[in-house]
Structure formats: C-alpha cells, structure tokens
Amino acid sequence: MHPPWLEPAEEESWRSFQFMQMRLTASLARDLAESSGLSYQDYIVLVALTDSADGELRLFELAQATGWEKSRMSRHVARMVERGLVSRRRCETDRRGSYVVVSMLGRREIAAAAPGHVASVCRRFIDLLEASQLAELGRISRLVLEGLDRENELEA
Helix, strand or coil: CCCCCCCHHHHHHHHHHHHHHHHHHHHHHHHHHHHCCCCHHHHHHHHHHHHCCCCEEEHHHHHHHHCCCHHHHHHHHHHHHHCCCEEEEECCCCCCCEEEEECHHHHHHHHHHHHHHHHHHHHHCHHHCCHHHHHHHHHHHHHHHHHHHHHHHHHC
C-alpha cells in the first residue's frame, strides 16, 4: 500500500502531468473553437462515432469511450442533436437505450476541423517530443488505461 503522501519526485511528476494535460487540453480546445464550429467535446464525440464501423454507438458506449458520466453524455448529445451533428435512434433490443448516430453534417464538420486540429496537436505536443519519448508515453498511457479498465470492470 502506498503511503498517504506522494514522495517529492512522485508529486512533481504527477503535478507536471496534471498541469500539462489541463493546459494542453485548454489550448487545443481554444484552437479548435477558433478554426471550426466545434467544441473540443463535440470533436471527441464525433471522433468516437466516426471511428466506429457504422458511425453509431450506444449512449453508454459513447460515455465509456470518452470517460464521461452517462448523464453528461446525454446532455451533450442533446445539444449536438439540436445542431444537426448527430441523431438518436432507439435500440430495438433495449427499449430504454438508444444509439447516437453521426449525421452527414457531423461527418463534414469533423472532416473540415481535423486538419487544423492535427496541426495544433503537432505544434503543441508531437513536435516537442522525440520518437522514443512518444513511444514511451504511448506505452505508459496504455498501462494506465488498462488499469482503469480493470477497475471499471470490477465496479460493474
């Protein structure tokens, strides 16, 4: 069991990571908003949907993919439906559930926003790191995500 306080080196690493993540996300969100009509949250939802084979996911799957609470996802999807970026379709096998489906407008919006977003990611993140650092960060990120997935499975 870990002691109740972080060691100085652990604390420095944790806080650096935490502040980097918050500031990077804020910068990427600002860039995206300036160059497109999408919020960072819209973009994340559209990426998850367009990455799925048929452009649709159950609401709970979308919430899991983004790490959001189902209620937060439901409210955000409702706003995206109003703007025509996605639609909702009832699930025939589970009357209480629904699918979120990317619309043609949503596909056009993400396709238009992606090049600028990728350029921003490269400028603010990728280009600052060496290939070996990116590979190590990917390995570390996958380990943490796998640990979180195991915890979620135990809680379910």
